Amino acid sequence: MxxxxxxxxxxxxxxxxxxxxIAEMPQLEVKAVLDNAIHAMDYLNQHEVDVVFLDINMPKxxxxxxxxxxxxxxxxxxxxxxxxxxxxxxxxxATDYLLKPFSFERFLKAVNKVSDKLSKxxxxxxxxxxxxxxxxxxxxxxxxxxxxxxxxxxxxVKIFFEGKVIVAHETLKNxxxxxxxxxxxxxxxxxxxxxxKIVFIEGNQLxxxxxxxxxxxxxxxxxxxxxxxx
Amino acid sequence: xxxxxxxxxxxxRRIAVLEKEKKEAELDILKGQVNPHFLFNTLNxxxxxxxxxxxxxxxxxLKLSDLMRYVLYETTSDFVELKDEIAFIENYINLQKLRTxxxxxxxxxxxxxxxxxxxxxxxxxxxxxxxxxHGLKGDTQxxxxxxxxxxxxxxxxxxxxxxxxxxxxxxxxxxxxxxxxNAKKRLDLIYxxxxxxxxxADKNVFNVHLNIDLK
Numbered sequence: 339m340x341x342x343x344x345x346x347x348x349x350x351x352x353x354x355x356x357x358x359x360i361a362e363m364p365q366l367e368v369k370a371v372l373d374n375a376i377h378a379m380d381y382l383n384q385h386e387v388d389v390v391f392l393d394i395n396m397p398k399x400x401x402x403x404x405x406x407x408x409x410x411x412x413x414x415x416x417x418x419x420x421x422x423x424x425x426x427x428x429x430x431x432a433t434d435y436l437l438k439p440f441s442f443e444r445f446l447k448a449v450n451k452v453s454d455k456l457s458k459x460x461x462x463x464x465x466x467x468x469x470x471x472x473x474x475x476x477x478x479x480x481x482x483x484x485x486x487x488x489x490x491x492x493x494x495v496k497i498f499f500e501g502k503v504i505v506a507h508e509t510l511k512n513x514x515x516x517x518x519x520x521x522x523x524x525x526x527x528x529x530x531x532x533x534x535k536i537v538f539i540e541g542n543q544l545x546x547x548x549x550x551x552x553x554x555x556x557x558x559x560x561x562x563x564x565x566x567x568x
Numbered sequence: 569x570x571x572x573x574x575x576x577x578x579x580x581r582r583i584a585v586l587e588k589e590k591k592e593a594e595l596d597i598l599k600g601q602v603n604p605h606f607l608f609n610t611l612n613x614x615x616x617x618x619x620x621x622x623x624x625x626x627x628x629x630l631k632l633s634d635l636m637r638y639v640l641y642e643t644t645s646d647f648v649e650l651k652d653e654i655a656f657i658e659n660y661i662n663l664q665k666l667r668t669x670x671x672x673x674x675x676x677x678x679x680x681x682x683x684x685x686x687x688x689x690x691x692x693x694x695x696x697x698x699x700x701x702h703g704l705k706g707d708t709q710x711x712x713x714x715x716x717x718x719x720x721x722x723x724x725x726x727x728x729x730x731x732x733x734x735x736x737x738x739x740x741x742x743x744x745x746x747x748x749x750n751a752k753k754r755l756d757l758i759y760x761x762x763x764x765x766x767x768x769a770d771k772n773v774f775n776v777h778l779n780i781d782l783k
Contacts, residue, residue: 349667395705
């Protein structure tokens with residue numbers, strides 16, 4: 339996924355350095371170059387971007403005051419020749435602060451911070467959750483969204499996820515309680531399945547990956563309800 | 569009695585020495601107000617030119633080093649050659665022009681020959697700096713700076729004109745116009761009655777008119 343950005347700086351030579359650096363990074367895309375903060379404000383009110391490379395010392399409206407005026411600001415990387423503005427910049431929760439002149443390597447670091455923050459924001463919406471389970475003397479941490487289905491086998495369960503299987507000393511009853519109800523469903527005495535992994539349902543069976551899983555007749559109605567809701 | 573008289577003379581002499589020292593220290597401080605921001609901005613612009621492999625790079629580095637040498641080593645004396653001060657201003661203006669898309673909006677006129685008239689160093693730069701700070705840096709579309717320097721019968725006639733832009737400075741505690749107040753203090757200390765300064769701010773344009781008798 340490309341990171342969209344705009345450059346806001348009133349000095350042409352400062353714009354040039356950023357343009358040159360950004361051109362060397364295919365994951366970055368420049369949407370606009372603006373030479374003052376008022377234009378930037380107009381632009382940001384009409385367009386959504388991931389990050390603004392923002393000069394501080396500018397006519398009419400400083401970069402700092404631009405950020406303060408935005409209701410829902412994108413990520414901000416301040417660029418300035420003046421270290422004394424850094425404190426105020428960080429108070430505004432800026433992602434980074436580049437002191438001009440800055441090297442390509444330093445710029446890269448800022449871009450990495452930006453993409454870290456962006457991916458955190460993306461995954462952060464529903465917090466990524468894990469199933470923590472003990473098996474063969476290890477504590478496994480399995481991403482819930484990777485689990486396909488879980489099959490009971492006597493005193494053990496087999497957890498199938500992303501082409502792997504873990505066998506753990508655990509009961510389906512416990513797991514059913516610990517996994518989120520919106521994503522998982524006990525379709526059978528011996529099976530818990532991930533609803534969004536179902537390929538099809540046919541009669542009293544359903545298919546996940548290349549495995550056919552039985553569905554108890556008394557669960558089928560509820561299962562169809564959950565599937566159609568999702 | 570005669571002992572007291574001697575003590576009084578001695579203390580008067582000491583007061584005079586202290587006052588002179590205070591005045592010199594004050595002058596040094598005022599001189600030292602040349603903006604460090606200018607240096608970093610210029611370095612940033614040189615960096616950009618070098619990145620682009622621009623032919624301007626080496627020329628601009630020379631201008632900056634001439635300017636630095638002048639400020640650091642040649643302004644320690646009380647008076648310098650007017651022609652050196654003019655060359656300094658010229659370098660400063662050329663470096664500032666790198667900061668704009670419209671270098672044609674900056675005009676500096678000065679005579680080719682000024683003889684061997686002398687001037688207090690770094691006095692005019694306050695006004696030049698001010699033009700760029702509030703004019704060129706204060707607007708991106710309608711900015712202009714015009715500076716005229718003439719000499720007639722040993723009298724310096726210096727005039728600047730610039731648009732009044734708005735610079736939104738994050739440093740709120742810094743009083744604006746500090747540079748001009750310092751310049752006026754220095755003029756008072758050095759030239760006393762031998763200068764005239766008019767500052768005229770109209771709605772959109774700021775004018776400075778300065779006459780100094782350099783004879």
